Structures are given as C-alpha cells and as structure tokens.
Amino acid sequence: MTQLGATITPEGIRFAVWSSSARRLWVSLFDDSGARELDRLELKPEGEGVHALLVSGLGDGTRYAFRADGDYAPERGLWFDPDKLLTDPYAVEVDRPYxxxxxxxxxxxxxADTASLMPKAVARSLPKPVPVKPPLFQPGGLIxxxxxxxxxxxHPDVPEAQRGTVAALAHPAIIEHLKRLGVSAVELMPVTAWIDERHLPPLGLGNAWGYNPVTFMALDPRLAPGGLKELRDTVAALRKAGIGTILDLVFNHTGESDRLGPTLSLRGLDALAYYRHQPDGRLVNDTGTGNTVACDHPVVREMVLDTLRHFVRFAGVDGFRFDLAPVLGRVDGAFDPEAPLLRDIAGDPVLADRVLIAEPWDIGPNGYQLGNFRPPYLEWNDRYRDDVRRFWRGDAGAIGALATRLAGSSDVFGREDGPVSRTVNFIAxxxxxxxxxxxxxxxxHNEANGEQNRDGHNDNLSWNNGVEGETGDEAISVSRSGDRRALLATLFASRGTIMLTAGDEFGRTQKGNNNAYAQDNAITWLDWAGRDHALEQYASSLATLRRAFPALTDTHFLAGEPADGSEIPDVAWLTETGAPPGEADWNDPGRHRLVMLLGDNEGGRLAVMINGDRRQCVFTLPARDGFEWLPAVETQPVDLARPLPGRSVGFMIERRAAGSGNRKGS
Incomplete structure (x- = not known):
C-alpha cells in the first residue's frame, strides 16, 4: 500500500489516508496556532481505498487534520460526519493533549464543528533512522x-520543568538508581497521546496511565513536550548506561469508546473496517473499553507494523509490551497463536530481533491465553503472581506451586516451547x-476513584497482619517490612525474566487503591523523599546477587540433572533438614518451608532458603569437602548456626574454601 499520513517532499506535503466506505475526504489545514482553519482541500481517490493529495508550498510544522463524509448509520457501523475533525491515524505529532x-x-x-476542540496533527520531517543495534535486554533480565x-x-534531583517527562528518565540520578537495581530495560507505560474516559472529567479526575489512545504513533505532549526527539535522546542515554527501553503499546482499543463515545479518528474515517462489530452492527467489546480494534484487517495490520517500525527506526527502542495481546491474535473473533499480525510482527525484518511481550488475556471469549503465544513472545505470568502471593499469605498447600513458579513455570510454558521458559515473573x-x-x-480501597469502591479487582490475594492500612504499631510495621522483603527476595530468586514496578523497591503505597488509573496525584506519584531506604538497599543487594549467579537469569527449565560443564544438578529441592522432600512433604498443606539449591557451571551452589512459617527455623544445608557456605546478600547476613526468622528468605552461596576442610551447615 502507498505511504499514508503526511509525507514532506521537495514539492510540498502529500496527504494520504485510507477509507473503504467514505464518499468524500478532505484535509483541513490550520494556522501555526492550530486555532484557525485556513483551507479545506478534497483528497482524490487513488484506488484500494487510498485518498491522497499533494499540496504544494507546505513544509515541516504544518498543522492539519482530516474530515470524511458518507452514510451516518451507527447501527451499521457507519459514523461519517464532516463536522468531526479527525486526527490522522499516521500522525507522528499532535500539538496539544486531547x-x-x-x-x-x-x-x-x-x-457544532469540533475543530476548536481537537488537537491538530503536525507534519514532521522524520530524522535519519538510528543505527540498528541488537536489543540490550535479553530474556532473564530485569524489566x-x-x-x-x-x-x-x-523527584528532588530532577529539574522541576523536566519532572514527569520522558526526558527526566535520562537524568543522572535516575540512571544511577536504575543501575543500582540492575535494570536491564525500562518498560514505559503508554507514552502515545490519549484521551480521558468520558466519566472522569465530571469527577474531577483524568486518565493517569495512558491506556486510552487516539492514534498510535504521536507522543503525548504532556509526557514528551520535545516530541520524537525527546524519546530518541532518552533511549540513547539509557542505552549508553546499558539499559534498554520497551514501550507498552495499546493496539486493542482506542479512546473512541462505545456507541456513546467521541469521534476522533478511526471511527470517523471507517469504523466498520477499523473496529470489530457484531453481525447486528454493535461494537464488539473484548477489551472492556467499548470497542475492539480489528487487528485481523489488512489495513490495521499494516498500521500496527508501521507503528512498531517507526519506534524502532526513529527512537531505537528494544521492543514492545502489548496490552491485552489476545486481541492482536483474534481472527474472526477467535484467538489464533498463528494469527497473521502476530506472525508478521515476529517475522518482520525490522522487528524480528526486538523484545516482544504479551499480556496474554482480554475479556472476550476464551480470552485467557497464558502460555498459548508462540516464541519469541514473552508473556506476563499472572499464575506466578497469584501463587507467590498465596504462599506468603499462608494459604495451605502452596509449597508445590511456589517451587514450580521459582523454576520457570514449566507447567505453563513447557508444553510446546521446548526447554526455554517465556515467563515474565511479577508480583505487582x-x-x-x-x-x-x-x-x-x-x-x-478505591473510594478516591468516585465509583463507590465498585471498580477494580476484589480478589487481591493480599493480607493485612490483622490491621487494615497504615498503623503506628511497631510489631505490625516490622512484620510488614519482613513480608515486603520476602516478596522481593522471591521475585529476584525466580528463574527467568522478572518485572518490578517502579517504587516497589522502596515501599511505594497507593493507600490500598488497586485501580489508580485516574489518580494523577500523590496517590500514584512516587514519594522519593519518604522512601524506605533500607528496603531499597535490600533490593539492590538482591539485584547484585542475581547478576552474580547466572543460574537465576537462565531461562531453561530446571531438570534436576547436571548442566553442561557441571557435576552437580541444576537444582535440588530440600526440606529445612537438608533432606529431599518426599511425596508427603509436597502434599502437606501445612508445609511452608523449602530450600531451592541451584548449581552453576563453576561448581558452586546457591541455596535459597524459604521460611514461610511464622516461626523461626534452623536450616541445614548439605556439605561438600573443599567447599564452604557463605552469606550471599550483604544486607541480610545469614548464619547457618542460627535460626532463619519466620516469613523470610535467606541466601547462602557455596564456594571453594580458601584452606583445607569445609564448613558444614547446622
């Protein structure tokens, strides 16, 4: 298909847009402020649904939008209205937020005409593509x-004018923080331009997460006032520090919402083609937002691919996380792991080596698809999240599930994928x-969201140590601090890729709000001044351990057999006495203690001692001649002669003894 959007040429700008059912299409040109419409020029049909026009005398910075006319019959998926100003689906910049x-x-x-309400697209000459380099992030790293x-x-160290922007991520204080945590790649929640859901403004709220896009390429001016260059420069600065960038992109729906929603772009150009519809004309809602993008339509597929290529070529990103990814794989409404779009992304010459991460669920029919994507797609693993929470909450019979999650979730990803796990482990x-x-x-506690606490999940697998919310009780505070450390330790001790959400390393709180998408305020703003420095240092020590012991970042499933070049098994599971657990141990609903003993190619071992019981316990580790057990985490020294506190994780590392003899765990 011909190039769509606004293409700047020596002769002027060529405007091109696709619609299969519009009778007439125009480009509206605006002054430099975007306030006054200077001209309205009709586009000419070029075949295969493309309408285009070369307008001489125009150049970089021109503000424009489209208009379309045709049948207006929403019950049949037709929404044409020339009074609705429409953003170019291929816009690379908009002049203000929606x-x-x-x-x-x-x-x-x-x-009335909506021109005064709509941002205008800005035609831009794109920079030279960045040099093609392999992604810094590799599976097994920390996202x-x-x-x-x-x-x-x-953040007190970031200049005030820069706070809250993409550029702030390149500040030395931020990069230093990321390096201390051993971050392999930052995953940016949506940075493309979005619009608030219609129920939020009357509540005095606004969308703070960005999962409500209008188009897919243009960055939101609130986050990237410097446009594509700001993103490009920040990606380069992070890459120089050894940190990759992954963009969280939303291709499953747009902010045009349901039949009562606004007409902003795709709906006004060709809703019947761009969105999925029921046979009776109603919009399909596999996303819970009111509409579902028709990712099996050839024009939509090409638009998604063009968007991904755009961010690789001109920003140099490492890869992408796909929100509600089953939508991208739905063909005629049913999920297919071999869907054309999923296959095209993985096989595209520009995209084939990029990091691809699927959120493997939507709310449509058979929408839960964990483990059903194909390599190279990694997948958010909510089974990991839930089983780890159940274990530390104290649920009966959770020890076997914990071991499976620590080892890479072979029950989920070991079916057809071979010996490598595609899990992305996360707790929050x-x-x-x-x-x-x-x-x-x-x-x-979502009262601040204005929906009488009805929104958000009810089953959080959380606990409160007997008192809900914040408390001044010292014993409860100590207990909760220990639980936070245990959760972090479990995550960093898990096999394969792990994901940590910003601020969880130093105890960020949303006061119990589990759906804070509409809280652009202190509920979601990270409190850098009040952070838990001890917890942050502990997380940094865990990161150091993870980097030092490759068995943790390996993505191969554990087999209990020696790895290549080693004489010891890649894993041994032990009870606290040092003996292998029997069937009765695995099936004991009251058992909350376990040792994961990992081997490495250098002949040493790492012992991850998990005490989920509230009582302290002495752990015994197997001894070998010529080796000794040493504390593995500086901020949590563990002595095998002393009990491991209740509800905690201890780490010991086995190394060759400096002299003769060995140290035996007691």
Whole structure:
C-alpha cells in the first residue's frame, strides 16, 4: 500500500489516508496556532481505498487534520460526519493533549464543528533512522515498569520543568538508581497521546496511565513536550548506561469508546473496517473499553507494523509490551497463536530481533491465553503472581506451586516451547495493589476513584497482619517490612525474566487503591523523599546477587540433572533438614518451608532458603569437602548456626574454601 499520513517532499506535503466506505475526504489545514482553519482541500481517490493529495508550498510544522463524509448509520457501523475533525491515524505529532468534551460525541447534525476542540496533527520531517543495534535486554533480565509522569513528578534531583517527562528518565540520578537495581530495560507505560474516559472529567479526575489512545504513533505532549526527539535522546542515554527501553503499546482499543463515545479518528474515517462489530452492527467489546480494534484487517495490520517500525527506526527502542495481546491474535473473533499480525510482527525484518511481550488475556471469549503465544513472545505470568502471593499469605498447600513458579513455570510454558521458559515473573504491576499494599490491605480501597469502591479487582490475594492500612504499631510495621522483603527476595530468586514496578523497591503505597488509573496525584506519584531506604538497599543487594549467579537469569527449565560443564544438578529441592522432600512433604498443606539449591557451571551452589512459617527455623544445608557456605546478600547476613526468622528468605552461596576442610551447615 502507498505511504499514508503526511509525507514532506521537495514539492510540498502529500496527504494520504485510507477509507473503504467514505464518499468524500478532505484535509483541513490550520494556522501555526492550530486555532484557525485556513483551507479545506478534497483528497482524490487513488484506488484500494487510498485518498491522497499533494499540496504544494507546505513544509515541516504544518498543522492539519482530516474530515470524511458518507452514510451516518451507527447501527451499521457507519459514523461519517464532516463536522468531526479527525486526527490522522499516521500522525507522528499532535500539538496539544486531547481533552474530552461532550460535543466530540454528538450525533451528526446535533453538534457544532469540533475543530476548536481537537488537537491538530503536525507534519514532521522524520530524522535519519538510528543505527540498528541488537536489543540490550535479553530474556532473564530485569524489566522495570514505570509510569513516566508519576515516576519523577516528585523527584528532588530532577529539574522541576523536566519532572514527569520522558526526558527526566535520562537524568543522572535516575540512571544511577536504575543501575543500582540492575535494570536491564525500562518498560514505559503508554507514552502515545490519549484521551480521558468520558466519566472522569465530571469527577474531577483524568486518565493517569495512558491506556486510552487516539492514534498510535504521536507522543503525548504532556509526557514528551520535545516530541520524537525527546524519546530518541532518552533511549540513547539509557542505552549508553546499558539499559534498554520497551514501550507498552495499546493496539486493542482506542479512546473512541462505545456507541456513546467521541469521534476522533478511526471511527470517523471507517469504523466498520477499523473496529470489530457484531453481525447486528454493535461494537464488539473484548477489551472492556467499548470497542475492539480489528487487528485481523489488512489495513490495521499494516498500521500496527508501521507503528512498531517507526519506534524502532526513529527512537531505537528494544521492543514492545502489548496490552491485552489476545486481541492482536483474534481472527474472526477467535484467538489464533498463528494469527497473521502476530506472525508478521515476529517475522518482520525490522522487528524480528526486538523484545516482544504479551499480556496474554482480554475479556472476550476464551480470552485467557497464558502460555498459548508462540516464541519469541514473552508473556506476563499472572499464575506466578497469584501463587507467590498465596504462599506468603499462608494459604495451605502452596509449597508445590511456589517451587514450580521459582523454576520457570514449566507447567505453563513447557508444553510446546521446548526447554526455554517465556515467563515474565511479577508480583505487582501497575494494575492492582502495590507490593507494599499487598501486605497492608486485605481489601481494595478505591473510594478516591468516585465509583463507590465498585471498580477494580476484589480478589487481591493480599493480607493485612490483622490491621487494615497504615498503623503506628511497631510489631505490625516490622512484620510488614519482613513480608515486603520476602516478596522481593522471591521475585529476584525466580528463574527467568522478572518485572518490578517502579517504587516497589522502596515501599511505594497507593493507600490500598488497586485501580489508580485516574489518580494523577500523590496517590500514584512516587514519594522519593519518604522512601524506605533500607528496603531499597535490600533490593539492590538482591539485584547484585542475581547478576552474580547466572543460574537465576537462565531461562531453561530446571531438570534436576547436571548442566553442561557441571557435576552437580541444576537444582535440588530440600526440606529445612537438608533432606529431599518426599511425596508427603509436597502434599502437606501445612508445609511452608523449602530450600531451592541451584548449581552453576563453576561448581558452586546457591541455596535459597524459604521460611514461610511464622516461626523461626534452623536450616541445614548439605556439605561438600573443599567447599564452604557463605552469606550471599550483604544486607541480610545469614548464619547457618542460627535460626532463619519466620516469613523470610535467606541466601547462602557455596564456594571453594580458601584452606583445607569445609564448613558444614547446622
């Protein structure tokens, strides 16, 4: 297909847009402020649904938008209205953020022209592509998920004008923090331009997460006032520090919402083609947002591919995380792991080596697809999240599930994928309770969202040590601090890729709010001044251990057999007495203690001693002549002669003894 969007040439700008059912299409040109429409020029059909026009005398910085006319019959998926100004689906820049207004959703002939309400696309000459380099991130590393705005909004070292922007991520203080944690790649929650859901403005709230895009390439001016160059420079600065960048992109729906939603771009150009519809004309809602993008349509597939290539070529990103990824694999409504779009992404010459991460669920029919994507897609593993939470909550019979999750979840990813796990292990993410709140709130507290606490998940697998929320009780505070350390230790001790959400390393809280998408305020802004420095240092020590012991970052499933070049098994499971657990131990509902003994190619071993019981316990580790057991984490020295505290994780590393003899665990 011909190049779509606004292409700057020596003769002027060529505007091109696709629609299979519009009768007429125009490009509207605006002054430099975007306030006054200077001209409205009709595009010419070029075949295969493309309408285009070369306008001479225009150049970089031109503000424009499209208009379309045709049948207006929403019951048949047709929404044409020339009074609705439409953003170019291929826009690479918009001049201001989107703001919801009821007139954007008015029926044809019932609302005035929307030009004054809409941002304008800005035509730009794209820079030279960045040099192609392999992604820095490799499976087994640490992904650090962050919300660009909330991450640095309160950071004291970042210049105030830069706080909350993409550029702030390149600040030396931020990069130093990421390096201390051993971050392999930052995963940026959506940075493309979005619009608030229509129910938020009356509540005095706004979308703070960005999972409500209008188009897919243009960055939100609130996050990247410097446009594509700001993202490109930040990616380069992070890469220089050894840190990759992954973009969280939303291709499953747009902010045009349901039949009562605004007409902003795709809906006004060709809703019937861009969105999936029921046979009776109703919008399919596999996303819970009111619409579902038709990712099996050839034009949509090409638009998604063009978007991904755009961010690789011109920003140099390592890869992508796909929100509600089963939508990308739905063909005629049913998920197919060999769907054309999923296959095209993985096989595209520009994209084939990029990091590809699927959120493997949506709310449509058979929407839960964990483990059903194909390599090279990694997958968010909510089974890991839930089983780890159940274990540390004290649920009966959770020890076997914990071992499976620590070892890479072979029950999920070992079916057809061969010997390598595609898991992305996480305990907390942007969606849900923070790691600190998991151990402080048994129930969600979403009152600030204005929906009478009805929104958000009810089953959080969380606990509160007997008292809901914050407390001044020293014993409860100590207990919760221990639980947070145990959760972090479990994550860093898990085989394969791990993901940590920004701020969880120092105890960030959302006061029990598990659906804080509409809280662009202190509920989500990271409190750098009040962070738990001891917890942060502990997380940094865990990161150091993980980097030093390759068996933790290896993505191959554990087999209990010696790895190549080693004489000891890659893993041995032990009870606290040092004996292998029998069937009765694995099936004991009251058992909450376990040792994972990992081997490495240098002949040493790492003991991960897990005491999920509230009582302290002395752990015994097997001794070998010529080796000794040493504490593995500086901020948590463990002495095998002393009991391991209740609800904690201890680490010992076995190394060759400096002299003769060995040290035997007691």
């Amino acid at each position: 703001q919801y207004h009821w007139r954007l959703a008015a029926k044809r002939n019932e609302g 650090y998920e962050l919300n660009v705005r909330s991450f640095t909004r309160l 993410a942007h969606d849900g309770m923070t790691l600190a709140d998991i151990v402080a709130y048994e129930r969600k």
